[in-house]
Amino acid sequence: MLHLDLSNVSQFLPEGWRVREENGLKKAHEYLMEGTGAGSDYIGWVNLPENYDKKEFARIQKAAAKIRSDSKALVVIGIGGSYLGARAVIETVTSNNYNLVRGDNPAIYFAGNGLSADGLSEVIELVKDVDFSVNVISKSGTTTEPAVAFRIFKALLEERYGKEGARERIYATTDAKRGALKGLADKEGYEEFVVPDDVGGRYSVLTAVGLLPIAVAGIDIDALMTGAREEMERLHKPGMDNPAWQYAAARHALYDSGKKIEILAGYEPSFRFFGEWWKQLFGESEGKENKGLYPASVEFTADLHSMGQYIQQGERLMVETVVRFDKNHTKISIPDDPENVDGLNFLSGKQLSFVAEQALRGVTLAHVDGGVPNILVSVDARDEKSLGELIYFFEYSCGVSGYLLGVNPFDQPGVEAYKNNMYALLGKPGYEKQKAELEKRLGC
């Protein structure tokens, strides 16, 4: 079960900070439960771990089994929330080197999340000689990065397997009713999964968006949903002992006290992309109206030898949130060295996990002493159930936290700015006036 430890927070806050957050928390909770807050068209994720479409879930499992039987690789085409959740769960549960250590599981290659020709060429090359399938994930079907990648991989599949064969290998996760990709999928007869209207991209990991690639990697999506559901049941109970209330309150009080950056720290290399998912969740939900903690992430103990100096003694702007997995998959006992060359024989025979645990405790106290408040989130293991708990915990906390901050946690009005400029510079029809203005500024 997920456990939250705030024992290294209160000393950084004025007395009575919890009490001062209580009304805001009640209101935020109500917004999420009753759908009465800003952005309430996008709170389908709140009850999702219970209310998900069971028939579609079974189809996801069936499709995953088919892909696992007829494909050595799955190309997942999507950007932002359409790939970060799946990549986060796959890597955290298995390895950041999933594709090197996957055994008989299909390789999973993420494409269409950028505009690098070299990045895309690499995936094309990697599937050159293996049977593969494509999961294209896009609500509209018109976002530039995934749309360009899909044009290419669709052509590759049709060339390799013919038009008939290709349509058996394309899985479209898209809008239930409308949009370019929906239209194409209907026409071509691709198997379709739904990006729900009431779940935004950054909250979509427990929909088909995340679940299909996760299941293809051989990960138990039933257990993932169970973990999320159990966490949901806990967090839907109002009260100051609700861990999501506590986390949101601490973040908000610390932000109010002048903190500007929240660093998510893990101690497992496989956790790196969970940090990327978490950064989207909080950054995109709260980073608006010139507000919000800037979300950053680090991998300890590695980054204690890179970012550690700054965290210990740089600007005092940071809050540190650590995610701990209580159990490891494997055990390593530290060998004895009769000559004790490195002076570490006091560790001989000890488990490496024991050393890691003392590191975590020592780091926490060092950073606290350096003026960095520390929040500790513990779960049982790098397994599906714990990941489900973590995902729902951060999602719910983020909703509450966004409301405490006074923003709409479910929109992302700032994402359009670069897109519009890019479309104009690319010469998209209808953007002629903006193009001329931008080119003038660029001195073309």
Place this chain on the structure above:
Amino acid sequence: MLHLDLSNVSQFLPEGWRVREENGLKKAHEYLMEGTGAGSDYIGWVNLPENYDKKEFARIQKAAAKIRSDSKALVVIGIGGSYLGARAVIETVTSNNYNLVRGDNPAIYFAGNGLSADGLSEVIELVKDVDFSVNVISKSGTTTEPAVAFRIFKALLEERYGKEGARERIYATTDAKRGALKGLADKEGYEEFVVPDDVGGRYSVLTAVGLLPIAVAGIDIDALMTGAREEMERLHKPGMDNPAWQYAAARHALYDSGKKIEILAGYEPSFRFFGEWWKQLFGESEGKENKGLYPASVEFTADLHSMGQYIQQGERLMVETVVRFDKNHTKISIPDDPENVDGLNFLSGKQLSFVAEQALRGVTLAHVDGGVPNILVSVDARDEKSLGELIYFFEYSCGVSGYLLGVNPFDQPGVEAYKNNMYALLGKPGYEKQKAELEKRLGC
């Protein structure tokens, strides 16, 4: 040749900002050139691209050739500056998926940079059935993470190849004269390379620390040094047109004006770990005395769909520094779709790199309009020479910038805090009193 563009900086600064930095820049430059500033025992990197040990360089190339001929994998054991530089260069020049696409080059596995049992077990498993060598990189030989990993891989090699065979496969990069690893290497007869006394870890990528693993990956270290040397020659000339002066001045003026975070943005997935190297360089050099820009990194355009919202509209604390590679390795032309399902036929036949370039320009203007100053660093390509330029450019800029900030850019006093706590909690002899105190605080 590296090009710096500051045209999107001045509008965020009071008039005359360059002039106000000039005296500080002259002084900082002199500190580096004459060795008269704080931390001047650690400025061996300043002339390194010219003054490096040519005989050792030849030995590095020879050792790399031997490893490439007798090993399918190299395990690189080191933490912080002892792995980030090598990983940054290898991935940026080849791919973030180097081990998947390496062809006939040996796999490179980085170990001993953390305390995860699962992470370490994974590398053990990956070399189980292949011939491998080990490059252990540690000035002292007593740092916990690499020392523990070295105990394990040394034992594995000795088990596999016998004591004689193992010593032919262990390469020790360590202190020239003293220390635990130096003593062991002398006794065992390992081939030795030097971590120079006057080059700190974060500045060590162009010493044997970085060069041996880089060369093993099949990367041309001669060209890397050439790029660094050419950049060095440019940057050693004082003057306000010196790009390192300009970058350092802009960072300093922006910091003085209230900016708190510098985000390094790249548009290539392979650039991710260069960002990690850069974060250590700047974070560890400047993050002290409660000062310094917090270094963060993003991968565009992917992260425009995660961190983009915050950058566009969150707290106005950020400076964005973009690294652009003018050329790609590969070309991808966007296919036409007769039915234009996604509405992107206005891009048909266009190069993907053209789209990426318009994205970069559009993003820059969008972020500038959102209140984020933008610094653009361009180099020719993702090749050795350009990487040499980038490395030296950031190193020199960082030295200048640290002096402008009024700190010693070459120490890292804050890194000891966690280590001391960890040693105490682990029961290291001599730490008994501290252990009791810490355990009391932890409520044990």
